[in-house]
Amino acid sequence: MVFTQLLINGLIVGAIYALVASGFSLIYSTCKFIHFAHGATIAFSAYVLYFLFSILNLNFGFAVILSIIFASLLGYGMNIFVYKRLRKRKASNVILLLSSFALLILLESLILILFGADVKTIGYINVAKGLEFFGAIITPLQIFIILISFILLIGLFLFMKKTKMGKAIKAVSDNKNVAEIVGISSEKIYTWSFIIGSAIAGIAAILISLEQNLAPTMGTNLMIKGFTAAIIGGIGSIPGAILGAYLLGFAENFGIWFLPSGYKEAIAFIILFIFLLFKSRGILGIKKRGEKE
Amino acid sequence: MIEEYFIHLLILIGIYLILAISLQLSIGFTGLLNLGHIAFFAVGAYTSALLTLNGFPFCIGLLLAGLIAMLFGFLLSWPTKKLKGDYLALATLAFSFVIYALALNWIGLTRGPLGLPGIPKPSLFGFVFSSNFSFLILTVIIALISYVVIKKTVSSPFGKVLEAVRDDELAAKVLGKNTFKMKTYALGISAFFAGIAGSLYAHYITFIDPSSFTLLQLIPILTIVIIGGLASLRGTLIATVIIILLPEPLRFIGFSSSIIGPARQIIYALLLLLILIYRPKGFFGRVNLK
Amino acid sequence: MLEISNLKKNFGGIKAVNDCSFKIKENSITALIGSNGSGKTTVFNIISGILKPDSGKVRFNKKIISEKQPHEISNLGFSRLFQQSRLFDNLTVKENLHLALNNQDTFFLKSLFKTIFNKEDNKKILELAKIMEIESFMNKLTKNLSYGQKRLVEIARAVLNPHKILILDEPTAGVNPKLRKEISKLLINLKKRGDTILFIEHDLNFTLKIADEIIVLDEGKIIAQGKPNDIKKNKKVLEAYLGE
Numbered sequence: 001m002v003f004t005q006l007l008i009n010g011l012i013v014g015a016i017y018a019l020v021a022s023g024f025s026l027i028y029s030t031c032k033f034i035h036f037a038h039g040a041t042i043a044f045s046a047y048v049l050y051f052l053f054s055i056l057n058l059n060f061g062f063a064v065i066l067s068i069i070f071a072s073l074l075g076y077g078m079n080i081f082v083y084k085r086l087r088k089r090k091a092s093n094v095i096l097l098l099s100s101f102a103l104l105i106l107l108e109s110l111i112l113i114l115f116g117a118d119v120k121t122i123g124y125i126n127v128a129k130g131l132e133f134f135g136a137i138i139t140p141l142q143i144f145i146i147l148i149s150f151i152l153l154i155g156l157f158l159f160m161k162k163t164k165m166g167k168a169i170k171a172v173s174d175n176k177n178v179a180e181i182v183g184i185s186s187e188k189i190y191t192w193s194f195i196i197g198s199a200i201a202g203i204a205a206i207l208i209s210l211e212q213n214l215a216p217t218m219g220t221n222l223m224i225k226g227f228t229a230a231i232i233g234g235i236g237s238i239p240g241a242i243l244g245a246y247l248l249g250f251a252e253n254f255g256i257w258f259l260p261s262g263y264k265e266a267i268a269f270i271i272l273f274i275f276l277l278f279k280s281r282g283i284l285g286i287k288k289r290g291e292k293e
Numbered sequence: 294m295i296e297e298y299f300i301h302l303l304i305l306i307g308i309y310l311i312l313a314i315s316l317q318l319s320i321g322f323t324g325l326l327n328l329g330h331i332a333f334f335a336v337g338a339y340t341s342a343l344l345t346l347n348g349f350p351f352c353i354g355l356l357l358a359g360l361i362a363m364l365f366g367f368l369l370s371w372p373t374k375k376l377k378g379d380y381l382a383l384a385t386l387a388f389s390f391v392i393y394a395l396a397l398n399w400i401g402l403t404r405g406p407l408g409l410p411g412i413p414k415p416s417l418f419g420f421v422f423s424s425n426f427s428f429l430i431l432t433v434i435i436a437l438i439s440y441v442v443i444k445k446t447v448s449s450p451f452g453k454v455l456e457a458v459r460d461d462e463l464a465a466k467v468l469g470k471n472t473f474k475m476k477t478y479a480l481g482i483s484a485f486f487a488g489i490a491g492s493l494y495a496h497y498i499t500f501i502d503p504s505s506f507t508l509l510q511l512i513p514i515l516t517i518v519i520i521g522g523l524a525s526l527r528g529t530l531i532a533t534v535i536i537i538l539l540p541e542p543l544r545f546i547g548f549s550s551s552i553i554g555p556a557r558q559i560i561y562a563l564l565l566l567l568i569l570i571y572r573p574k575g576f577f578g579r580v581n582l583k
Numbered sequence: 584m585l586e587i588s589n590l591k592k593n594f595g596g597i598k599a600v601n602d603c604s605f606k607i608k609e610n611s612i613t614a615l616i617g618s619n620g621s622g623k624t625t626v627f628n629i630i631s632g633i634l635k636p637d638s639g640k641v642r643f644n645k646k647i648i649s650e651k652q653p654h655e656i657s658n659l660g661f662s663r664l665f666q667q668s669r670l671f672d673n674l675t676v677k678e679n680l681h682l683a684l685n686n687q688d689t690f691f692l693k694s695l696f697k698t699i700f701n702k703e704d705n706k707k708i709l710e711l712a713k714i715m716e717i718e719s720f721m722n723k724l725t726k727n728l729s730y731g732q733k734r735l736v737e738i739a740r741a742v743l744n745p746h747k748i749l750i751l752d753e754p755t756a757g758v759n760p761k762l763r764k765e766i767s768k769l770l771i772n773l774k775k776r777g778d779t780i781l782f783i784e785h786d787l788n789f790t791l792k793i794a795d796e797i798i799v800l801d802e803g804k805i806i807a808q809g810k811p812n813d814i815k816k817n818k819k820v821l822e823a824y825l826g827e
Contacts, residue, residue: 034379085570093379094326094582098515099569105512106562109555117551220508224390227383262405266394273387276380277372449695450688453678457671464669467631468744469657469686478691524673580673 005136006253012142014249015149016208020226021233021241022156023200027075029173029236030186030193033096037078039223040107041198045071045205046214047111050120060124068202075198078103079191104220111216120214145207152203153242160238165192173236221265228272300425302537304497307432308490310533311439313517314526315486321523321580322447323479324459325373328511329385332369332392333362333484335506337491339396339403342412342501351415355435355492362488363481365392370477378583386508396503408502415496422496432493439486444526446482455479456524459580509558513537516561520568522578531577536561584609584779585630585748590639592625592803599625600636601803607748612770612780614790617800623783624666626800627752631663632656643748658686660747664754666783668733672726676717676736679725680708683744708743715739715769734758738766742773749773751782755789767793791815 024038048070052063082099091099130137160166171179172189180186208218226241229248233240248268255267312334319327337358344354372384396403403409415422415431422428446452457465458472458479465472495501513536521532540557548556568575573582585607592600600622607613615623628634630641632653641649648656657663671679681688684704688694712718717735720728725736738754754770755763763786770780770793784790790797790811797814799807807817814820 034383082566082570089570089573091569091573092583094382095569095573097379097382098519098582099566101508101512101515102562102565102569105509105558106566109558109562112555113552113559224387260398262398263394266391266398269387269390269394273372273384273391276376276384276387445695446691450681451691451694453674453682454688456674456678457682460671460673461669463633463653464665464671465682466653467633467657467663467665468683468740469654470682470689471652471654475689482691 002257004134006257007250008133008136008138008142010246010250010253011146012138012211012249013252014246015146016204016211017222017225017229017245017249018153018242019149019200019204019207020222021229021245022153022238023197023204024223024226025230025233025236025238025241026156026169026197026200027193028230029238030169031083031190032236033083033093034100034227035078035083036097036100036223036227037103037107038075038197038201038226039219039221040104041071041074041078041201041219042205042208042222043111043214043216043219044074044107045202046209046218047115047120049206049209050115050122050214053124054120054122064206067206068199071202071205072195072199074107075194075201076191079194084187084190104223108216108219115216117216122209122214124210141210145211148203148207152200156200156238159196169193224272225268228268228275231272231275297425300429302541304425304429304432306533306537307429307436308493308497309514309517309537310436310530311486311490311493312514313521313529313533314440314443315483315490316514317518317521317524317526317529318443318447318455318486319479319483320518321525321578322452322459323455323476324462324583325476325479326378326382327369327385327480327483328382328508328515329369329387329389329392330483330487330514331506331508331511332389333365333487334491334494334510335389335392335396335503336365336484337362337488338495338501338506339409339491340488341492342409342495343402345413345496346409346411351413351496352417354496355415355489358492359485359488362491363485366480366482366484367477369484370473370480373476373480374473389506389508389511393503393506396506403503406502406504408500409495410500412495412499412501414499428497432497435489435493439489440526440530443482443486447524447526451478512558512561512565516565516568519573519582520564520575522575523580523582525575525577525579528575528577532575536564539564584644585781586642587626587630588640588642590626590629590641591637592622592629592634593637598803600629603639603800603803603805605798605805605808607779607781608796609779610774610777611795612774612782612793613796613798614794615781615783615798615800616785616787616790620802621800622803623800624752625803627663627750627783630656630750631661657744660745662741662744662746662749664737664741664749664751666752666756668730668737670725670733670737670740673724675722675724676728677708677721679736680712680740680743683740684708685745711739711743715765731758731762735762738769742769746778748779748781751780753783753785755784755786763789 020042024035027035027038045067049063049067052058052066053060082103083096086096086099130139160170168184169189169192171184172186176186225248229244230241231244232247233242233244248271251271252264252267256264316327316330319325340361341354341358344357345351369385369388373381376384397405422431454465454470454475457470458475462472517529517532517536520536521528540560543553543556588604590600590603603626615626617623625634629636632651636649640647643659648659681704684707712721715735717732717739720732725733728736741749741751755766767789774780794811797809797811798805799814799820806819807814
């Protein structure tokens with residue numbers, strides 16, 4: 001049945017968008033600015049995986065772990081070398097946003113130089129026969145992606161609720177000044193947000209690379225989806241981002257019931273534009289940095 | 294031929310200058326961080342290309358490129374009613390992605406990814422600007438007119454109202470200025486000139502496709518506007534020359550063209566980062582980015 | 584001339600303005616006083632059209648203006664001074680003042696073919712600049728002025744803005760005694776010229792000297808209204824102030 005197939009497709013992309021959006025939202029919730037270069041973290045990690053596995057022929061599991069570590073390091077590096085410096089100079093949100101664009105372009109161009117513009121594939125999992133599920137087809141890999149995403153997000157949820165670090169992150173996210181008074185170093189929390197958020201991005205990169213091809217602009221595209229999801233759900237709210245991601249996934253797939261399929265990508269831009277205009281706080285959103293009544 | 298190469302560079306400088314000063318009007322003078330400026334460029338290019346490919350004279354193509362782009366500029370003023378700063382930037386960016394998606398998918402109009410080849414060289418009063426040198430003259434004239442008009446605009450009382458809207462919109466409102474209208478005009482004028490630049494670009498390269506109008510193409514323009522300095526037209530002019538010329542030595546080091554493209558972007562991105570970190574006002578800037 | 588009726592405004596549960604009503608007579612100087620947080624600036628913001636009231640109306644010469652936009656209200660004859668400095672930082676004093684004079688500058692084509700400063704406008708500005716002693720720094724960018732200088736420019740800007748009524752939020756805040764005297768002289772002269780003035784102040788001496796009528800606000804409600812002498816003796820007012 002078409003409906004079920006679209007539903008399942010929505011679940012699959014939603015799962016990936018949820019990973020992208022949650023990592024991004026984690027960073028936004030503490031640092032309170034739009035780290036658009038998050039997309040570059042995803043793209044670069046995917047290419048690193050390609051390099052380690054398909055070119056250097058390292059063991060796949062080993063390559064995966066190294067790629068995730070790389071993703072964290074990249075996020076950490078961007079924070080230390082660029083964002084921290086800007087924060088020290090009291091840069092506004094606008095400057096931080098522009099610098100995140102510069103980073104995105106910088107890294108994407110680097111990928112182009114190192115790997116070329118042609119599309120790459122990581123041929124680890126062969127295209128398996130799809131399983132039938134209520135009249136729709138889903139491959140084992142796709143089931144795997146949905147499950148991993150789900151498990152990871154549960155893990156993130158538990159981390160935020162139960163661990164000391166998670167609670168500290170929530171504290172800085174709610175009220176940085178009060179958190180500092182009780183002894184939490186906001187700089188440290190920013191660093192950890194980048195490390196964890198970027199690691200999640202790394203995992204997203206791996207899942208995407210297994211299912212789809214790699215292209216140098218994959219980062220920008222995913223970031224737009226992730227950002228749109230975060231806006232739908234309410235920027236700064238991780239559960240919101242996850243909700244938004246699945247909603248976006250469904251909207252994209254059901255949208256092409258009405259629109260020519262070429263416009264699938266455009267659905268995200270249109271939704272983004274509409275939400276920014278009408279509901280910039282999103283469904284579960286929080287206040288922006290410095291927002292007054 | 295060395296001359297052909299320099300003529301080519303000068304033409305690029307002319308086109309980018311128009312793009313940069315029109316974006317400067319929006320960002321530096323009115324305080325509207327419009328990251329969708331490339332959309333106006335695209336609209337202008339496609340309008341002029343389609344009109345001339347269907348038999349209309351170049352002057353109509355050029356004029357309508359500006360006017361239709363201006364309409365899109367008016368359209369984009371709507372988000373400025375409620376959004377500011379980084380959120381406005383993202384809404385305008387989303388807008389430019391929507392335009393890109395339209396260019397890519399509205400195959401009936403734009404031929405999608407195939408693009409529009411064979412765009413005729415401009416002709417005015419029977420004279421065809423077929424040589425690059427004559428095209429350079431055309432570009433210089435149009436760039437000069439654009440610069441003068443925008444300079445006059447910002448030095449006029451109207452220009453001061455725009456700066457007031459940038460510095461403190463609420464205070465401007467309370468002095469009786471309809472700030473939404475002012476922002477609409479600013480975006481409209483900014484879009485008009487970007488559209489003109491688009492027309493020039495289309496008739497110079499004689500082929501356009503959606504890939505010429507993405508976020509990547511915005512980066513040099515944005516870098517120029519910020520490095521030159523906000524609210525400084527002179528700074529924008531100087532920055533345009535430097536930014537266009539700076540990566541050119543790469544050609545002579547023997548890199549292949551597939552490397553030069555991304556290498557240029559890396560240079561621009563690095564410059565942008567350095568300026569944002571160490572001198573966000575830019576070199577001739579009068580105003581800070583808010 | 585100006586009539587506030589049953590104005591109410593909440594901010595997330597806090598009643599900033601709680602059923603406020605008063606009338607301002609033409610060609611009078613009225614002071615709105617009260618402790619911090621009593622809702623005075625909120626009332627001003629509602630009058631200026633910056634905030635919309637939750638309920639209640641603002642009438643100007645019998646016409647309801649509470650639903651209008653700030654620039655529309657300004658053009659009906661309101662001129663506003665803010666508590667915090669709201670000058671155009673990157674423009675000069677002269678440019679700040681010119682922006683106040685009229686709205687001819689909002690017409691793009693008209694303004695393109697004019698020079699910025701025409702003689703008549705220049706004269707008006709220079710005259711007021713002389714009276715307010717801000718001539719000497721007319722060409723300085725306002726971001727480079729001292730606090731007191733900024734305040735003077737803001738008042739000059741509000742005065743130059745064509746108006747029937749001046750709404751001033753703490754005109755003498757943070758200003759030295761000499762300047763305070765100048766400002767009180769200015770306001771009295773403006774009244775002589777036919778202006779109507781409504782201002783917020785914390786400095787009671789300043790207020791008692793020049794106001795014809797005083798309205799006292801406490802926690803969003805009016806607790807007293809009348810001539811300065813009556814207010815001085817009013818028990819409720821003394822309580823509200825001493826209780827701070």
